[in-house]
Amino acid sequence: MPEITPEVVKQHGLTIQEYQRILDLLGRTPNFTELGIFSVMWSEHCSYKSSRPFLKNLPTEGPRVLQGPGENADVVDIGDGLAVVFKIESHNHPSFIEPHQGAATGVGCIMRDIFTMGARPIALLNSLRFGDLEDPRTRYLLNGVVGGISNYGNCTGVPTVGGEIYFDACYNGNILVNAFCLGLVHTDKIFLAKAGGVGNPVIYVGAKTGRDGIHGASLLASSEFDETTEEKRPTVQVGDPFTEKLLIETCLELMKKDGVIGVQDMGAAGLTSSSFEMAGNSGTGIEFDLSRVPLREEGMTAYEILLSESQERMLFVVEKGHEQETLDILNKWGLDGAVIGRVIESPEVRIEYQGEQVVNLPISPVVEGALDLKRPKSKPQYLESVQQLDLTELAEPGRGDEALKKLLASPNIASKEWVYEQYDHMVRLNTLVLPGSDAAVMRIPETHKAVALAVDCNSRYCYLDPFMGAQIAVAECSRNVICSGATPIGLTNCLNFGNPEKPEIMWQFEQAVKGISEACKYFDIPVVSGNVSLYNETKGVSIFPTPTVAVVGLLDNLEHHCTQGFKNSGDLIGLLGLTLEEISGSEYLKRTFDLCRGNPPYLDKKQEKAVQEVCLQLIQGKLIQSAHDCSDGGLGVAVVESCITGPENALGATLDLGTTLRKDALLFGESQSRILISFTGENRQAISEMARKKEVPFAVIGEVGGSHFTTRINNTEYIHQDLQTLKKIWKNTLGNYAR
Amino acid sequence: MKCGVVVFPGSNCDHDCYHILKHIFEIDTRWIWHKETADLDGYDFIVLPGGFSYGDYLRAGAISRFSPVMKAVVRYANKGGRVLGICNGFQILVEAGLLPGALIQNRSQKFICKTVFTRVEMTDTPFTRFCKDKPVLKIPIAHHEGNYFAPPETIKTMEDKGQIVFRYCTAEGEVSGASNPNGSIENIAGVANEKKNVMGMMPHPERCADPLWPDRDGQLIFKSLIQSL
Numbered sequence: 001m002p003e004i005t006p007e008v009v010k011q012h013g014l015t016i017q018e019y020q021r022i023l024d025l026l027g028r029t030p031n032f033t034e035l036g037i038f039s040v041m042w043s044e045h046c047s048y049k050s051s052r053p054f055l056k057n058l059p060t061e062g063p064r065v066l067q068g069p070g071e072n073a074d075v076v077d078i079g080d081g082l083a084v085v086f087k088i089e090s091h092n093h094p095s096f097i098e099p100h101q102g103a104a105t106g107v108g109c110i111m112r113d114i115f116t117m118g119a120r121p122i123a124l125l126n127s128l129r130f131g132d133l134e135d136p137r138t139r140y141l142l143n144g145v146v147g148g149i150s151n152y153g154n155c156t157g158v159p160t161v162g163g164e165i166y167f168d169a170c171y172n173g174n175i176l177v178n179a180f181c182l183g184l185v186h187t188d189k190i191f192l193a194k195a196g197g198v199g200n201p202v203i204y205v206g207a208k209t210g211r212d213g214i215h216g217a218s219l220l221a222s223s224e225f226d227e228t229t230e231e232k233r234p235t236v237q238v239g240d241p242f243t244e245k246l247l248i249e250t251c252l253e254l255m256k257k258d259g260v261i262g263v264q265d266m267g268a269a270g271l272t273s274s275s276f277e278m279a280g281n282s283g284t285g286i287e288f289d290l291s292r293v294p295l296r297e298e299g300m301t302a303y304e305i306l307l308s309e310s311q312e313r314m315l316f317v318v319e320k321g322h323e324q325e326t327l328d329i330l331n332k333w334g335l336d337g338a339v340i341g342r343v344i345e346s347p348e349v350r351i352e353y354q355g356e357q358v359v360n361l362p363i364s365p366v367v368e369g370a371l372d373l374k375r376p377k378s379k380p381q382y383l384e385s386v387q388q389l390d391l392t393e394l395a396e397p398g399r400g401d402e403a404l405k406k407l408l409a410s411p412n413i414a415s416k417e418w419v420y421e422q423y424d425h426m427v428r429l430n431t432l433v434l435p436g437s438d439a440a441v442m443r444i445p446e447t448h449k450a451v452a453l454a455v456d457c458n459s460r461y462c463y464l465d466p467f468m469g470a471q472i473a474v475a476e477c478s479r480n481v482i483c484s485g486a487t488p489i490g491l492t493n494c495l496n497f498g499n500p501e502k503p504e505i506m507w508q509f510e511q512a513v514k515g516i517s518e519a520c521k522y523f524d525i526p527v528v529s530g531n532v533s534l535y536n537e538t539k540g541v542s543i544f545p546t547p548t549v550a551v552v553g554l555l556d557n558l559e560h561h562c563t564q565g566f567k568n569s570g571d572l573i574g575l576l577g578l579t580l581e582e583i584s585g586s587e588y589l590k591r592t593f594d595l596c597r598g599n600p601p602y603l604d605k606k607q608e609k610a611v612q613e614v615c616l617q618l619i620q621g622k623l624i625q626s627a628h629d630c631s632d633g634g635l636g637v638a639v640v641e642s643c644i645t646g647p648e649n650a651l652g653a654t655l656d657l658g659t660t661l662r663k664d665a666l667l668f669g670e671s672q673s674r675i676l677i678s679f680t681g682e683n684r685q686a687i688s689e690m691a692r693k694k695e696v697p698f699a700v701i702g703e704v705g706g707s708h709f710t711t712r713i714n715n716t717e718y719i720h721q722d723l724q725t726l727k728k729i730w731k732n733t734l735g736n737y738a739r
Numbered sequence: 740m741k742c743g744v745v746v747f748p749g750s751n752c753d754h755d756c757y758h759i760l761k762h763i764f765e766i767d768t769r770w771i772w773h774k775e776t777a778d779l780d781g782y783d784f785i786v787l788p789g790g791f792s793y794g795d796y797l798r799a800g801a802i803s804r805f806s807p808v809m810k811a812v813v814r815y816a817n818k819g820g821r822v823l824g825i826c827n828g829f830q831i832l833v834e835a836g837l838l839p840g841a842l843i844q845n846r847s848q849k850f851i852c853k854t855v856f857t858r859v860e861m862t863d864t865p866f867t868r869f870c871k872d873k874p875v876l877k878i879p880i881a882h883h884e885g886n887y888f889a890p891p892e893t894i895k896t897m898e899d900k901g902q903i904v905f906r907y908c909t910a911e912g913e914v915s916g917a918s919n920p921n922g923s924i925e926n927i928a929g930v931a932n933e934k935k936n937v938m939g940m941m942p943h944p945e946r947c948a949d950p951l952w953p954d955r956d957g958q959l960i961f962k963s964l965i966q967s968l
Contacts, residue, residue: 150850154881155791157751242794245749334748424852424881426946427789429755443951 001032012039025365033303040269047370050500051532054513062526072113074528076490083187085119088180088494088550090533095177098236099144104152105239110181112265118191118255119183126163127455127548131172150422155241160423162440167411173538178494180550194262195278195317195343202341206313210296213237213309225538243312250333259322266313272306274315280367288341290353302358380504389584389598400719406591407633414733437563438480450558452486459544461600466508468600470515470547477551482612483627485561485619486553493530493549498542500534508545522605562619564628565646569705577611577674578697581665587632588668608673610694623683630674636667638676644727652723655702655711663713743771743782747803751790755945773806784821787828799884800830822937829939838939840889846922852881857928858908864935865967869959875912876956878942885941887923905929
């Protein structure tokens with residue numbers, strides 16, 4: 001085994017101080033393999049040493065929460081003896097280097113976090129961010145990532161039903177791939193990562209172990225990109241969705257039997273993290289023999305086997321006596337597996353290989369020993385200047401036609417059909433609302449319930465003000481869920497930031513976490529799980545702070561769901577909420593003036609809550625035909641989207657507005673807490689009354705019908721466009737670029 | 740009446756077919772594991788469902804066709820038993836030689852999941868008799884290798900013998916280039932063997948057969964099968 005020198009310590013991503021701490025905790029020098037174990041377990045990706053102190057304040061409890069953060073994923077009760085398990089995770093760095101496999105394995109990893117708890121995955125979503133369209137790598141990365149998600153998700157038979165995609169130059173050197181998965185479980189059959197019962201066998205289940213992904217956690221995910229990035233290609237894991245599908249069926253079948261004590265998927269840091277964490281959770285220890293691990297390659301060292309991040313592998317602890325039953329099920333499905341060790345009393349992990357002891361470590365220092373790094377924070381200097389925006393310097397166009405077309409042609413707004421047509425979004429027959437509406441809605445089989453799913457983050461807002469931007473992410477995501485008729489019951493977040501060694505980045509991180517915390521407390525949505533991805537920075541250029549959130553909502557009666565498209569000619573169009581003169585930070589400002597400046601739109605949480613409540617009441621009272629959240633592109637884009645995403649032949653609309661605001665702010669500003677609705681004339685009175693009771697501003701602004709989109713402001717025509725022209729722009733932009 | 744849904748390692752739509760047959764049409768429906776070799780004579784019809792059997796490795800359906808159960812499926816088909824292959828099931832039937840032609844990668848080289856329209860070319864099969872009053876079906880596809888191909892002489896023979904069952908078309912029933920989602924020769928979406936007891940189709944009828952969904956044209960395929968027995 002190689003000798004441990006300062007250079008070797010550095011190569012393992014550990015500082016001199018961290019190495020000294022290892023020496024202090026162990027009371028001896030670790031061997032090379034043991035150093036490798038500390039390297040991955042103390043990495044930023046696995047230990048959260050930079051972020052943990054800030055995450056403590058997130059509200060994690062609620063009456064429906066059965067299992068909060070700490071386990072693989074969170075469990076939220078939905079009644080009828082059922083619960084949903086969900087989480088969002090990042091796979092950013094591998095996807096930039098090898099987009100197809102990076103994204104594919106991201107999907108694989110998040111699914112395993114779900115079914116490791118006994119839940120069958122029933123829906124996938126993803127939040128993707130790419131660089132500028134002009135950047136030469138963007139097209140390649142877009143195709144690779146979407147292809148990877150498509151191939152992996154489709155092959156495993158789990159529908160990919162929603163998501164978001166954004167393009168901005170700040171992601172040129174660091175794309176973001178955040179994958180979300182939701183699964184269904186019976187509340188009396190939830191499995192945790194435990195290694196209980198001394199003497200119980202530890203069983204390896206799944207694909208053979210190879211050399212892929214070694215140091216994926218410690219070196220790839222826990223550092224910036226630079227000139228040597230390409231050399232990190234071997235650290236990207238390779239996925240096999242067919243094995244994953246077999247693994248899902250095998251695990252769920254195993255879990256129906258009585259013998260399973262605990263189970264953990266081998267994710268980041270593979271066999272190492274799963275064994276240490278399972279034992280750590282139970283106060284026991286594990287001893288195992290690496291010679292029994294099914295291997296894909298010859299001549300692997302103990303170091304390589306322990307650090308391998310080969311995909312599609314799980315670690316089970318079963319009751320003594322159930323070994324054969326377990327192996328029989330593995331055999332039926334054609335998976336590799338072996339009893340590799342057993343649970344021991346002493347809280348240590350002892351590992352043998354080819355007749356020799358190679359690792360003998362106490363669990364606590366490895367799992368809990370990484371010191372929280374008290375990273376310094378300081379408010380970034382760019383903020384003061386970037387928040388300045390003088391509207392008088394922005395010439396207001398006489399008409400809005402060109403601006404509208406530019407917005408519909410923006411890849412941030414244009415239809416994502418080119419993407420979601422590559423995802424099987426129908427398999428399993430549970431997708432009630434297909435991609436294309438504000439939220440996906442999945443029915444819960446054998447009940448009359450459904451869950452609504454959405455994922456959101458406007459990172460431009462977070463760049464301009466991380467505290468406000470993060471609050472808006474929560475508000476917007478829950479608003480999308482509300483628009484489908486569901487009540488939010490839980491939130492999971494994926495915090496994507498730059499280099500934590502920079503005080504400005506840590507300040508952004510702290511502010512964003514505070515924002516999520518404050519908004520979730522106000523809206524009463526527990527944060528039940530999450531993931532942190534740091535070091536999203538290349539050669540000193542960091543991404544916008546991107547705290548992506550995903551909200552899950554519950555519909556007690558699936559018949560009361562709602563979608564965003566207009567339904568009938570003659571229906572009236574209404575707006576709940578107030579429009580202020582806010583163009584700053586908007587997509588309109590970017591597309592028309594090429595600026596990203598100002599403050600994000602103001603979020604009045606009290607107003608937001610009231611608007612959401614009214615919308616929900618209207619849907620449940622069957623008083624409206626459609627509900628659509630106003631976000632990117634503002635009111636104008638929201639109306640066009642409702643026109644286009646209605647029944648097959650798009651329905652036109654005419655708006656008649658009166659205002660003292662700038663006309664472009666009225667139509668394209670992104671004021672928060674606004675929901676666009678449509679309804680039949682006979683319900684107008686009732687809707688008005690409901691809004692008035694909750695003190696929610698409500699105005700009838702137009703009518704559905706015709707073949708054009710026409711807007712008159714203060715009795716002057718501002719926009720008049722043939723709807724088919726607008727539809728063509730919106731529908732074809734992304735596909736035309738990507739092909 | 741008894742029907743069977745074959746399950747290969749990697750089949751995904753087996754559950755969907757089972758749900759429609761057992762819960763919507765209330766037929767005695769059994770799972771048939773791919774390793775079973777017993778005769779299938781007790782079944783009134785067999786379904787080979789969609790999915791990614793064996794990960795679609797090598798070629799879609801190429802490995803499944805060697806699964807032990809396929810021997811029994813071939814015997815059953817040769818004796819006149821009714822076999823419906825959907826998507827991956829169609830690919831397996833083609834690889835097993837029970838249907839002519841081949842299914843290759845979509846022209847766009849991308850997976851496509853969307854609702855399309857198919858025109859029923861032949862209502863004189865046990866799978867399509869109920870389509871007499873509904874010549875155009877609205878039915879989803881979801882595949883990467885759904886591009887049907889056969890040499891022109893084979894297509895001619897198939898046409899003469901009435902083996903072409905479905906063609907992709909517009910909502911109005913026009914078979915055109917624009918309505919062809921994957922490049923299939925002559926817009927072919929489904930075919931039958933000469934005796935018309937084996938049929939393969941790329942679109943998924945089980946995805947539009949549950950009364951909970953607004954689109955239900957898929958029910959016609961299953962109704963035809965059930966009523967023909």
